[in-house]
Amino acid sequence: MDYNDNTGKQSLDAIRSRLSRRGFLVGAAGLAAASTLSACSSPFEQGGSGSSGGGKKLSITMFVFLGGDLAKMPKEFAKEYMESNPNVSIEFYEQSNSVGYGKMLAQRKADPEKPLVNMGFFNTNTSIQGIGDEMWEPLDYSAMSNAADIRSIFQRDDSLGIGIGTDQYGLLMNPEALGSKPASWSSLWDPAYKGQVSFFNFPWYAVYTAALANGGGLDNMEPGWELWEERADQIKLIVESNPQYMNVLSDGTAPLTSYFAGTGQQWINGGAPLEYVVPEEGAIPLPVFLQSVADQGDDEKEVCQDIINEMLSPKWVTRWAETSIEIPANEKSETPASLADLPAFQQSTVDGLMEIDYDIVGTSQAEWTERWNSDIVSKI
Amino acid sequence: MTAQISAPARRRAAPTASGASHRPRWVGLALASPSALLLLTLFLGSIGLLVDQSFQTDMNAGSEATASHWAAFFTSTSRLAAVGETFLIAALSAVISTVIAVPTAYGLHRTKSSTWRFVGIFIVFAPLMTSVIARTYGWSLLLGQKGIVNWAVGLVGLPPLEMLYARPAVVIALVHIFLPFVVFPILSSLGQVDGALRDAAMDLGAKPWTTFRRVILPLILPGIIAGAQITFALSMSSFATPSLLGGGRVSVLATLVYSDVNTVQWPMAAVTSIVLLVLAVIVLGLFTLAQRRAQVGGAQGVTAAPGEKGIKAGLGTWLVAVYVFVLSPLVIIVISSFSSASYGAWPIPGWSTKWYTNLLSQDGLAEATYASVFIAIWSTVIVLIIGTMASVSFHRYRSLVLRGVSVLSLAPMVVPKVTIGLAAFLLLNVTGVLDGVAGIIAMHVVVTLPFVIIVVTSALSRTDATLDDAARDLGAGPLRAFRASTLFAIRPSLIAAGLFAFIVSFDEVDMTVFLLKPGQETLPVWMFTYMQKYQDPTLAALAALLIALSLIIAFVAGLFLLRGERSALTSSR
Numbered sequence: 001m002d003y004n005d006n007t008g009k010q011s012l013d014a015i016r017s018r019l020s021r022r023g024f025l026v027g028a029a030g031l032a033a034a035s036t037l038s039a040c041s042s043p044f045e046q047g048g049s050g051s052s053g054g055g056k057k058l059s060i061t062m063f064v065f066l067g068g069d070l071a072k073m074p075k076e077f078a079k080e081y082m083e084s085n086p087n088v089s090i091e092f093y094e095q096s097n098s099v100g101y102g103k104m105l106a107q108r109k110a111d112p113e114k115p116l117v118n119m120g121f122f123n124t125n126t127s128i129q130g131i132g133d134e135m136w137e138p139l140d141y142s143a144m145s146n147a148a149d150i151r152s153i154f155q156r157d158d159s160l161g162i163g164i165g166t167d168q169y170g171l172l173m174n175p176e177a178l179g180s181k182p183a184s185w186s187s188l189w190d191p192a193y194k195g196q197v198s199f200f201n202f203p204w205y206a207v208y209t210a211a212l213a214n215g216g217g218l219d220n221m222e223p224g225w226e227l228w229e230e231r232a233d234q235i236k237l238i239v240e241s242n243p244q245y246m247n248v249l250s251d252g253t254a255p256l257t258s259y260f261a262g263t264g265q266q267w268i269n270g271g272a273p274l275e276y277v278v279p280e281e282g283a284i285p286l287p288v289f290l291q292s293v294a295d296q297g298d299d300e301k302e303v304c305q306d307i308i309n310e311m312l313s314p315k316w317v318t319r320w321a322e323t324s325i326e327i328p329a330n331e332k333s334e335t336p337a338s339l340a341d342l343p344a345f346q347q348s349t350v351d352g353l354m355e356i357d358y359d360i361v362g363t364s365q366a367e368w369t370e371r372w373n374s375d376i377v378s379k380i
Numbered sequence: 381m382t383a384q385i386s387a388p389a390r391r392r393a394a395p396t397a398s399g400a401s402h403r404p405r406w407v408g409l410a411l412a413s414p415s416a417l418l419l420l421t422l423f424l425g426s427i428g429l430l431v432d433q434s435f436q437t438d439m440n441a442g443s444e445a446t447a448s449h450w451a452a453f454f455t456s457t458s459r460l461a462a463v464g465e466t467f468l469i470a471a472l473s474a475v476i477s478t479v480i481a482v483p484t485a486y487g488l489h490r491t492k493s494s495t496w497r498f499v500g501i502f503i504v505f506a507p508l509m510t511s512v513i514a515r516t517y518g519w520s521l522l523l524g525q526k527g528i529v530n531w532a533v534g535l536v537g538l539p540p541l542e543m544l545y546a547r548p549a550v551v552i553a554l555v556h557i558f559l560p561f562v563v564f565p566i567l568s569s570l571g572q573v574d575g576a577l578r579d580a581a582m583d584l585g586a587k588p589w590t591t592f593r594r595v596i597l598p599l600i601l602p603g604i605i606a607g608a609q610i611t612f613a614l615s616m617s618s619f620a621t622p623s624l625l626g627g628g629r630v631s632v633l634a635t636l637v638y639s640d641v642n643t644v645q646w647p648m649a650a651v652t653s654i655v656l657l658v659l660a661v662i663v664l665g666l667f668t669l670a671q672r673r674a675q676v677g678g679a680q681g682v683t684a685a686p687g688e689k690g691i692k693a694g695l696g697t698w699l700v701a702v703y704v705f706v707l708s709p710l711v712i713i714v715i716s717s718f719s720s721a722s723y724g725a726w727p728i729p730g731w732s733t734k735w736y737t738n739l740l741s742q743d744g745l746a747e748a749t750y751a752s753v754f755i756a757i758w759s760t761v762i763v764l765i766i767g768t769m770a771s772v773s774f775h776r777y778r779s780l781v782l783r784g785v786s787v788l789s790l791a792p793m794v795v796p797k798v799t800i801g802l803a804a805f806l807l808l809n810v811t812g813v814l815d816g817v818a819g820i821i822a823m824h825v826v827v828t829l830p831f832v833i834i835v836v837t838s839a840l841s842r843t844d845a846t847l848d849d850a851a852r853d854l855g856a857g858p859l860r861a862f863r864a865s866t867l868f869a870i871r872p873s874l875i876a877a878g879l880f881a882f883i884v885s886f887d888e889v890d891m892t893v894f895l896l897k898p899g900q901e902t903l904p905v906w907m908f909t910y911m912q913k914y915q916d917p918t919l920a921a922l923a924a925l926l927i928a929l930s931l932i933i934a935f936v937a938g939l940f941l942l943r944g945e946r947s948a949l950t951s952s953r
Contacts, residue, residue, distance in 0.1 A: 042817045043751035044900045061898050066912040093898030096912060098642040103894060105644065106802060110809035117898065129644055201639070237545045238628025243517070243911055243919075250723040253524065270722040270916065366643045373639065374458035377628045 057089040058299055060307065063104075063120025065288075066096045067242070068266045069323040074121070077316055081307060088303055093117050097126040104293070105133055115293045119304040127161055127289045128362020136160040137292040139305055146312035146330065154287055154329040161291035162308065164317055165326035168283040168344055168353065169205045172264040175275050177252030185209035185279045188258060189231045197234045198254035200245055202369045204361060205284050206258060212281075218360045221368070225375065232379035246272055260286070261344040262325035278343045282352040288326065407858075408777025415770035415829060416785045423792055423826050425811075426803035427657070433803075434650035449647040453655065459636065463659070466632040469547070469622065470615035473554040477611045478604060480555065480702060481562035485603075486592065487699045488563070489570040492689040501567070502931075503703045505560050506710055508883045509930045511907055512557075512620040514923040517716070518709025519553050519625060520544060528708075545627025553621045556706065558614055561880065562607030565835050568873040569603025570596070572842040588692070599842070601674040606838035609667040610831065613793040616660050619890065637796045646802070653799040660794030665787050671838065710927060717920035735921040742918075748906035755817065755902060756885040759824035763881050764874065766825070767832030772866070774833070775840040786833070793830035800827065801894030808895070820895045824888060828881040835880065839873030840866070 062078070064071045071094050078090040093100060093116065100117075107116040122130065130136050138159040141147040147155070147162060154163025171188075175181045178196065188197055188206055199206060211217060211224030236254035239245045242263065248254045250272045261283070264276045290311060292304040310316065317330040325339060327350055339345045435445045453459050484504065491497040507515060522528050523543040530540040543549050573596060581591040619634040626635075633656045640649035691699075720730035739745070774786040792800065800823070808819045843866050851861030867874075889904035896905060907919055 043747065043754045044817050044897070066909055068913055070913075091899055094909065095893075098644075099893055102641060102644060102802060103805060106806050106894075107809060110806055201642070235628070240623040241911065244520075244624055246723050247517070247520070251524075267723070272723045366645045366648075369639060369643050370456075370458075373631065373636070374456065377631065378458055378461065380628055 057087055058303055059089045059091065060119065060300065060303055061091045061093055061117045062307075063093050063095070063100055063117040063122070065121055065123075065324075066094050066100075068263065068325075070121070072323040073316065073320045074311075076319065077311055081310060085303075090307075093120070097123050101126045101129065104135065108133070108135065108295075112295045115296050117293060118296055118300050119290065119292045119307065121164070122161070122289050122291050124287055124289070124358045125362050125365055127291060128358050129365075130291065131158070131160055132363065135291075135294060137294045137296070137301055137304070139292060139308065144305065144309040144312070146309050149314070149330045149332050150312060151329055151331055153285075154289075161289040162312065163287040163289050163329045164312060165320050165324060165329050166285045166287040166353075167260050167262045167324070167326045168278075168285050168349075169258050170261055170279055170283040170344065171277040172249065172257050172259045172261075173275055173277065174249050174252055174255035174273055176273060177255035181275065181277060182256070183277050183280050185258075185281050186213055187256065189227055189234055191231070191234075193256050194231075194234055195236050196254055196256050198237050198239055198245065198248050198257045199235060200239055200257075200259060202365075202372045203258060204365065204368055204372075207368070207372070208284075209279075209281065218357055221364075225371065228376050229379065232376050235376075235380040238377060238380070246274075249274055261342075265325045265342065265344070276343060278346075278349045278352075282354045283344070283349060284356060285327075285353040287329070287358075288324070405777065405779060408773045408779065408782055411769040411773035411777075412782055412785050414766040415789055415833075418766070418822065418826055418829070419785070419788050419792075422804065422807070422822055423800075424788075425807045426800055427654075427795070429803045429806050430650040430653055430799060433646050434654060436647050449651045452648065453651045458631065459633075459652065462631045462633050462636055463655070465630060466616055466634070466656070467659075469550060469554070469618075469630065469632055470612045472547075472551045473558060473615040474608045474612040476551065477555045477558050477562045478608045481559055481566055481607060482597075482600075482604060483695065483698050484559075484702050485563045485566035485570060485600075486596070487691055487695040489567060490689055490691045490695070491699075492691070500699060500703070503706055504563050505879075506927065506930070507557050507706060508560055508887070509927050510710060510713060510923040511887070511904065511919065512624070514713045514920055515553065515557065515709055516621065516624040517920070518712040519549060519556075521712050521716075522708055523549050523552065523625075544625065546629050547626070549625040550622050550630045553625050554611075554615050554618060556709065557621070558611040559702075559706065561610045561614065561831075562604075564876040564880070565603040565606040565610070565838050565873070566600055567603075568835065568839055568876050569600035569842060571872045572839065572869065573599045598674075602671060602838040602841045605667060605671045605674055606834045609664065609671070609790075610793070610834055612667070613660060613664060613790065613830070616656065616663075617794045617796050619796060619798070634796045638798055641798050641802065649799055649802075653795055657791060657795050661787060661791055664790045664794070668787060668790070671841070674841070713920050714924045714927065717917050717924040719917055722916040735917045736925075738916070739918050739921045739925070742910070744901055744906060745903075748901040748903045751817075751901065752886050752903040755821055755824055756882050758821045759828055759885040760878050760882045762821070763825045763828045763832050764878050767829050767877065767881075768836050768867075768870075768874065770829075771833050771836035771840055772862070775837055776845070786837075789833050790830045792827045797827065797888065797890035798894070801891035804891070805894040816897075820892060823891060823895060824885045827888065827891065828884050831880040831884060832877040835873050835877040836870060839870040843869045 062074055064074045071092065074092065078092075082088060082090055095103075101122070104116045107114065127136075139147075139162060141155065141159055141162070144162075150162055154166075156162065171182065171185075173181065178193070182190070182193070185206075186209075187193055189210055207221055207224040207228055208218060209224070210227040211221045214223035214227060216223035237248065239248060245257075245259070246267045249257060250267075261276050264274060268274050268276070290308045292301060292308065296304075311320075312330060314330050314332040314334075317328045317333040318336060320326065321328040321333065322336040322338065325342075325344075327345060328335065335345050343349060434449055435447065437444050437446050437448075488497055488500045488504070491500060520527075524530070525540055525542075525544070527544070529543070533539075533541055541548075543552070577595055577599070578591055581595045582588075586594065616632075617634050618632070619638050622630045622632050623635050623638070633652055637649050637652045637656070640646070640652060716728060717735055718731050718733065719728035720732040720734075721728065770785070770789060774782055774789075804819075804823050808814055813819075814822050845866075847865035847869075848861050851865050852858065856864065887904055889902075889908050892902055893905050893908065896902070901909065907922065911919060
């Protein structure tokens with residue numbers, strides 16, 4: 001024990017003698033670092049608040065999709081709109097619908113009168129979810145000069161938003177790796193392609209088309225569930241991100257799926273060895289809606305409606321179609337030349353789009369997802 | 381000597397050696413109070429909101445209270461199966477990581493050349509420099525049906541192994557990323573082991589293996605437990621790796637939570653998160669108990685002798701094998717960043733630097749990097765200060781309150797970050813406090829606190845409390861005595877804890893994405909955003925640049941270390 005005690009005191013003396021100088025240096029360095037950090041401005045001081053220099057401006061935050069060139073048209077539009085309306089400032093919240101809508105709902109719960117965003121682009125599921133959550137402000141179609149030119153399937157009876165275009169679900173495949181080019185939804189559950197199918201998260205459309213082929217429908221999905229339970233081994237894997245999806249399709253790991261025509265075309269344009277095929281039973285449309293958020297101030301509501309109306313003009317609907325690779329909603333819009341020859345944009349494709357009751361899809365999504373994970377994914 | 385270092389004797393000596401009974405209780409509470417305040421307000425506040433949410437019928441305020449979501453959870457076979465899968469994945473990851481980390485840390489510690497030791501430490505640390513997406517991509521190329529591993533398996537005439545999109549790939553990738561979290565606490569413990577003990581055992585005739593097993597292993601047990609604890613907890617709440625490499629076949633609680641949040645099923649997300657939290661707190665509590673039992677008393681003395689260095693061929697070969705394991709996916713990432721193809725073609729069809737050009741032309745990258753560095757530095761500084769204070773309190777003072785706070789302090793590590801993010805977003809908005817970057821930093825402090833507490837507490841259990849007492853006897857004030865004895869002794873662990881905190885904060889995306897306002901981005905959020913927009917190797921180029929940057933920093937730091945070592949040798953002559 002003496003040995004230990006002596007050693008302890010000796011060590012302490014040694015440490016203390018060293019620390020007097022060391023401590024000073026470390027302290028000085030710490031103070032310098034703290035001062036430097038304090039001097040650095042907050043990284044977010046300029047962003048997000050919506051304030052702007054000069055006179056008082058009405059600030060509008062627009063929700064835009066995260067993906068490909070989906071923010072291109074809204075940003076080009078905003079630039080032009082702000083030039084002709086100098087009292088309006090438009091900012092963007094670029095996020096996926098799942099994360100972005102979650103935050104919008106959380107903000108609504110915290111303070112409904114201070115919405116996270118004022119308006120934006122929303123996919124069909126989010127639109128339906130938002131109706132249930134009383135998220136949207138009705139639009140006055142009669143006061144919107146461009147609303148009359150929007151095809152009826154993009155208009156809602158309750159005026160809770162209006163469509164600007166539609167993407168579609170069809171078959172996306174790597175024909176070389178697959179060895180053929182199937183053109184029917186049934187290829188997804190055809191034993192010839194066993195272990196070659198991949199899906200992104202929960203593909204309700206795969207269950208729906210299976211139900212449809214076996215006498216069911218959206219209001220009776222049971223035949224679809226039964227078929228997929230039996231043929232779960234068709235599925236090679238479930239992917240969780242777009243890069244992973246593109247890679248497993250391209251390298252032949254799982255060369256057959258059903259996905260957005262627009263995203264698939266973007267991958268094809270980037271050099272991926274894939275092909276989009278419109279199923280002979282028809283593709284499934286996925287309208288994109290423009291919606292104004294409820295409980296914001298009257299001035300904001302008015303400006304949001306005006307922005308939506310302007311974005312529905314043939315010029316901007318065409319530009320949206322071009323950048324998002326979607327079928328335009330405005331009857332007066334022309335299909336962009338760059339898209340005109342693609343299978344997804346042929347008149348026969350548009351005429352053959354399936355009719356989907358998205359109210360059922362939106363309200364059943366959670367229950368279906370749970371069943372998919374529980375009954376199908378557990379068997380792959 | 382042998383009797384002095386035997387584990388049972390140490391355990392008996394621990395309570396008196398720590399001197400807990402001589403210290404006023406309020407000091408312990410005061411030291412833990414900043415951490416406790418953060419945990420009770422931000423973390424428990426968020427959890428409180430989750431509990432409330434779990435009893436709501438739906439997401440709308442004022443909906444009727446119901447226990448239906450709880451009933452649904454406990455009657456769902458898929459959710460209950462996910463509980464089992466979560467435990468299995470976490471246990472496998474923790475055990476395999478630890479089994480790999482112990483000889484790795486020992487080999488690194490014993491490496492004679494400080495240059496090679498430094499290089500080795502850097503290699504083990506390297507996976508933390510890349511994003512999960514990039515690492516996953518590397519592993520999918522290595523473990524796939526036609527991957528490099530199966531190519532090697534085919535060379536010896538065996539059939540291809542089914543590793544990718546199944547449990548093996550998930551466990552391998554988790555071990556890969558969590559290995560540094562086990563190696564570093566063990567290295568810190570080894571740094572605190574008195575070199576004279578090993579020399580004494582060898583002088584008394586013990587063989588190297590016996591010396592390691594009977595002398596070294598018991599002394600580094602706190603570090604091993606700390607590392608295993610971190611790995612187990614992180615694996616339990618891990619989402620990205622099981623999702624991306626499990627191919628849907630590995631359903632753990634965290635992946636279900638993400639699915640629930642994506643479908644806006646907050647009540648079920650809340651129930652699943654709470655179940656995960658409760659299970660994890662129980663396991664973490666067991667780890668904490670084990671840590672206390674493994675605690676080494678402070679009275680065995682420190683000679684500060686470094687002991688002789690040098691490794692045998694077997695350990696050298698082991699280190700090389702570990703380096704190959706750690707570096708393989710990273711090499712793939714760097715190579716693919718020079719691919720001419722936008723998709724994951726392998727072998728790459730041609731060479732190109734276009735992804736680097738593309739990266740440098742991206743808007744918002746510099747601002748996002750600045751935001752990440754700003755948040756990570758502030759979080760690290762704050763968490764190191766309050767985390768060390770709390771660790772000292774947990775180690776040196778005994779009370780039921782402190783024990784509760786110590787277990788609570790580990791909980792943020794296991795709750796899926798997406799639920800903490802959602803709940804914290806609600807909490808900060810409802811209360812209106814900590815607006816903007818302050819709220820993000822505060823939440824980063826909460827989620828990095830467990831790393832600091834685990835690593836520092838483990839280091840404290842190896843410190844000699846009598847040094848502190850001796851300093852007080854010699855007239856030093858409490859702060860000066862602590863600084864001169866304890867703080868000096870735990871310095872390597874503080875560096876490791878700081879490094880972990882910085883990396884975790886710098887790399888955090890799931891929680892931060894909820895806390896950022898429209899128009900704000902950190903680097904991982906920028907990467908997440910980019911990945912959603914474009915699917916090309918630009919992120920591989922960014923990962924390669926981050927690896928290169930850390931290599932440069934490591935090289936400069938290594939030069940300084942070597943210069944210091946040489947000047948110390950010169951002066952000792």
